[in-house]
Amino acid sequence: MKKETINTILKISFSLGLGILIFWYVYRDENMVDLMNNIKQANMFWIILPLFVALLSHFLRAVRWKMLIDPLGKKVNIWNIYGAVMAGYCINYLVPRAGEIARCGLVKKYEGVPFTELIGTLIVDRSVDIIVELIFIAMTVLLQYNEIMAFANNYHLTETLYNLLFNPILWLILAALVAIPFIFRKKIMASSFFAKVKELGLNVLNGLKSVLKLEHKGLFILYSFLIFVCYYVMFYLCFFAFDFTENLSMLCGLSAFIMGSLGIIAPVQGGLGAWHFMVINTLILYGVAESDAQSFALLVHGSQTIMLISVGALAMVAMSILNKNKKAE
Helix, strand or coil, rough: CCHHHHHHHHHHHHHHHHHHHHHHHHCCCCHHHHHHHHHHHCCCHHHHHHHHHHHHHHHHHHHHHHHHHHHCCCCCHHHHHHHHHHHHHHHHCCCCCHHHHHHHHHHHHHHHHHHHHHHHHHHHHHHHHHHHHHHHHHHHHHHHHHHHHHHHHHHHHHHHHHHCCCCCHHHHHHHHHHHHHHHHHHHHHHHHHHHHHHHHHHHHHHHHHHHCCCCHHHHHHHHHHHHHHHHHHHHHHHHCCCCCCCCCCCEEEHHHHHHHHHCCCCHHHHHHCCHHHHHHHHHHHHCCCHHHHHHHHHHHHHHHHHHHHHHHHHHHHHHHHHHHHHHCC
């Protein structure tokens, strides 16, 4: 087997194994019969409706990404962009973070935009996401400070962070990571690897410059916030599916949404286990019984996972058929 194939298998196995381990830890003491009975009582209208909000949010993401790609010199088809975005989500469930590379590959294949320039636009796309999410996190901390701190203290997060920041071994490792490349900088800069990285960097920079050429910067910012508003609405609507969450406030929904989004950052497929852990423990802080919170997390995450995988797989098939027909014409 090729080295790349072995690395891919190891990466998938590690992330999937970690996700399953966290998932098992979260649900290890739960009676699965009671869990499924709880889920059967859910009002499925409030589970299905958010899926359409999710599709809208992903379409807005495609429109925003198209705004970054168009200044590169080629007007791309929005449906190819949307299909690539959905396919990327699907692929992320196989290999975490591989979906971003896959969607650039699909746009290159069907629209002919240089891959490295697409990577540049994707960096902008993700950077803006981080900024908007930080704004949402700051807003949540301000509005729900006591609840967020209760969560952090319950799992000793503040103490752990403090110990890390003042750990001398950590600072020694960071110093070595900076010093070693500096010492061997001449050899590194003369290598063919550095030349390739430099070429990639210049192409990525070209993609980053696309944001400066945007015709409608205000609209770009609006889409960026609407994407996260849709994410939040998608999550909060699910509260109405269960009698034990339907009376929870929108601020509770905001806290659980933000904590869940932090769980998605974990290097596991679709936040498996990590998302459940964060959402369940946040709901418990708001008075929801643990078994009820587990039912909520399992159904909401499961339904949205099935939707993303299904629509993503269909998108890849549809893109192949539609673009083949377009070439034939």
